[in-house]
Amino acid sequence: MNTETLAYMGDAVWEQAVREKLLREGGVRVDSLHRKAVGYVNAEAQAKTIKEIFDELTEEEQALVKRARNHKFHSKAKHADPVTYKWATAFEALAGYYYLAGEEERLSWFFGRAFSIIGG
Numbered sequence: 001m002n003t004e005t006l007a008y009m010g011d012a013v014w015e016q017a018v019r020e021k022l023l024r025e026g027g028v029r030v031d032s033l034h035r036k037a038v039g040y041v042n043a044e045a046q047a048k049t050i051k052e053i054f055d056e057l058t059e060e061e062q063a064l065v066k067r068a069r070n071h072k073f074h075s076k077a078k079h080a081d082p083v084t085y086k087w088a089t090a091f092e093a094l095a096g097y098y099y100l101a102g103e104e105e106r107l108s109w110f111f112g113r114a115f116s117i118i119g120g
């Protein structure tokens with residue numbers, strides 16, 4: 001599967017994980033939940049995470065991240081510079097890969113690391 005397709009899936013899986021986390025933490029007001037979610041699902045946060053954990057990934061995972069990061073895009077990012085957008089796409093592609101491959105443990109580890117990096 002190409003990295004753009006993996007990123008498409010990963011974006012949805014990450015969004016769902018963020019929403020579930022915020023609800024489980026007791027969030028009830030949608031406006032507040034949305035503001036908090038944006039802190040996790042933006043390109044800067046995703047790029048920061050994938051860069052920070054890159055050395056913790058297997059060679060296969062690193063190769064996937066590099067392939068996704070280096071993918072030629074035909075559209076422009078709306079809220080991020082091109083380099084940040086590419087790293088964020090790599091984050092999403094890795095999430096999509098874990099999800100579609102049924103790598104539940106690895107996906108859980110990845111999201112746990114992302115939550116700790118982004119959330120402080």
